[in-house]
Amino acid sequence: MLKEERHQFILNEVRIHNRVLLTDIADLLNVSVDTVRRDIKELHSAEQLKKVHGGAISLGFNNYNPIGKKIYSLEKKSRIAEKALGLIKEGQVILLSGGTTNLELARRLPAKIKLTCFTPSLPIAVQLLTKTNVEVIFIGGRLSKDSQITVGGSAINMLSEIKVDICFLGTNSIHPIEGLTEFDWEIVQMKKAMIHSSRKVVSPCISEKIGSLQRYKICGVEEVDVLITELEPWDVKLDVFKNMNIQLM
Amino acid sequence: MLKEERHQFILNEVRIHNRVLLTDIADLLNVSVDTVRRDIKELHSAEQLKKVHGGAISLGFNNYNPIGKKIYSLEKKSRIAEKALGLIKEGQVILLSGGTTNLELARRLPAKIKLTCFTPSLPIAVQLLTKTNVEVIFIGGRLSKDSQITVGGSAINMLSEIKVDICFLGTNSIHPIEGLTEFDWEIVQMKKAMIHSSRKVVSPCISEKIGSLQRYKICGVEEVDVLITELEPWDVKLDVFKNMNIQLM
DNA sequence: ATAATAATTGCATTTTATTGCACGATATGC
DNA sequence: GCATATCGTGCAATAAAATGCAATTATTAT
Structure with missing residues (x-):
């Protein structure tokens, strides 16, 4: 074997x-x-x-306790989350996909900030409960136990009825040519719908995921407005994106 | 382990x-x-x-609850949850409102049982993630931070599109004449919608809540098919319901 | 094809981690 | 204050991890 x-x-x-x-x-x-x-x-x-x-x-x-969820590559994800915070302005309407990086982002939202936040992610919703001035709107649907986000027609339908300022799209794989790809077909559908519902797409992504490929395609790189990694701006790994119409952080 | x-x-x-x-x-x-x-x-x-x-x-x-009281109440709720379990049959579609009694029920669902479960409650959804054979469908909407359930038009809309076998309706107050009442108007709307989406309404309710009244009315006692309390069948507190068309457990 | 090299695998040994129990110390409720 | 329950510590039995090593299997170069 x-x-x-x-x-x-x-x-x-x-x-x-x-x-x-x-x-x-x-x-x-x-x-x-x-x-x-x-x-x-x-x-x-x-x-x-x-x-x-x-x-x-x-x-x-950590199905049991999303609040206490352990996060891997926490250092990197924290740096990314910190950078992402800079994009959020008081009063905006944002959309957080699932993923631990976005969970970190949710955790770091200032306690006093006034926001409306859509999310299909159970752990993120739980996290946001502690932010008194954030109005949380949960995207309903069938819960995928792996990813702890809702998926399916109902969720996509609910997404189709909204339009948010910024979508933070947790990304499993980003490839300069193939774009964003994903392992799970249902999550692909969700992410496509999220992109469609957003004026601006921000992709927080740790550097390990750059260049990797999964089974299904979500969208091309050109659909992403901002790519946030933990790397310094001059890192060679980012060179491939430098002549593309994408903002790097 | x-x-x-x-x-x-x-x-x-x-x-x-x-x-x-x-x-x-x-x-x-x-x-x-x-x-x-x-x-x-x-x-x-x-x-x-x-x-x-x-x-x-x-x-x-909220650790403000006196420890002794907490466990007492928990025991009652556990007893109720155990009784409620008996109503659930393999393959059914159920709807769990929020509340700690329903959370206890969710926790006690047998690991192997095959069910479809709708819920607007965040804690219950989290709990159900651990049940591999339970398909969880989350009712989307605006999250009420107090009750940790979704409320509002979007949630009620989603409820209007379903019809389940049994609804377990966590109950804050039940009064033989006034029926079920509730403090929070938005939750009233949710509960009304839940009743409307269900073939059978089961109300798990600890005995302290019998006879109490809150600000808004959800429905009359006649809308409830089954009332589950922790009391023994011959308890005098239950007498008021005995000539009504309601099953007592 | 064949030899050389590298990777993989299983086994033996040592080291470390986990667990339950015993015992004295400390806290809790009446 | 007394009875009871819980805590902390040390200890021994057990289970699992790490390490070194030899045998086997793949891979590569010639």
Whole structure:
């Protein structure tokens, strides 16, 4: 059995069960626990899951407590969130997609700021409950348990009825030629609808995700008005975007 | 069981009940109190909860409730939730309004049961994320920060498009003559819409609330099909309902 | 094709982490 | 103050992690 197959298998198990035990995987795949341990170690470094004593758990496992959600690459995401904050002005209407970077952004919103904020993300909505002057409007729909956002026709329908000033579009993969791509088809549909409902699209994106590709396309790079990364402006990774009509932060 | 799972479980309990007892957690998880104590110690250092003598409490929320009263009320609500569970059958479509009793109900749904569940309540949606076979459909709308449910035209509109088998209508006040009443006008509108979208209306209600009155009327007692309280069937408090067309549990 | 090199895997050993229990100290409720 | 419950600490048993090593399997170069 190929290592890659095992990795996929493990990730799949984690996706389904939110957790796996080393010994279970070793049994199921007929390999030693050491091998599985090494696999999980690698997937942990790749931030595909979280290694814990005895097994691994899904990164999005905090189904239980979105408020206390642990965030990976927190440093980078915090920097991005700080930058993104600068784009928000008192009284605006914004739209926050899901994702931990946007969760960080929500957490950092000044306590006194007056905003209207649409979101389909459960953790973000919970976070925003603490901001007394932010009017939160939740996009209804079927809850996707993986991503903890609502999806489906009802949600897209609700999105079609709004027009916001800025959309902060959490981004899994951004590629200079292929644009934004996503693993989950339903989320693709949601993100397309969000872009359509927004006057300005801002994409907060940690640098690891630049250049990567997923299965489905959301939109081209030209649809994004602002790209926020944790990098310094002169970083070579950003060169590919420099002659495009996109603002870099 | 993985340590991380215990931690999530404990945080979940804290999030829902605002407080937990070491001994309860130890019982529920079948581990020693020492282990739970250590878990809580770690979560305390991580500032995810506050460790107190005998257990732990939530960091941010309303800890103003006297501890003794809280658990008392919780026990009643748990009893009610247990009774309510009996009404739910595999494959049904249900609607859960907000409120802590319904949250208890959501928490107790069997892990394997297959259901479709509509709700406008943020805490309930979060809770239901853990039930893998429950399809959760969130009623979108403006989030009321007090009640943590969505309200307003958009939510009522979404409710108008559905018809569910059973609605569990968390009830603040039930009066034999005046019917169900509520303090908050927006919630009244939501509850009216929920009743309208349901074939059967079940009202879980702790006995303190029987006979009390609030500002606005939701509906008459005749609109409620089942009233669930923590009381025994022969309790005198229930007499007023006995010649009405309402099932008592 | 074949040899050299690198990667992968399983096993043995050592190190570390987790867990439950015992015991004395401390806090709580009456 | 007394009885009870909870806390903190140390300890031992167990489980899992890390490490080194040898055998096997892939990959590459010639």
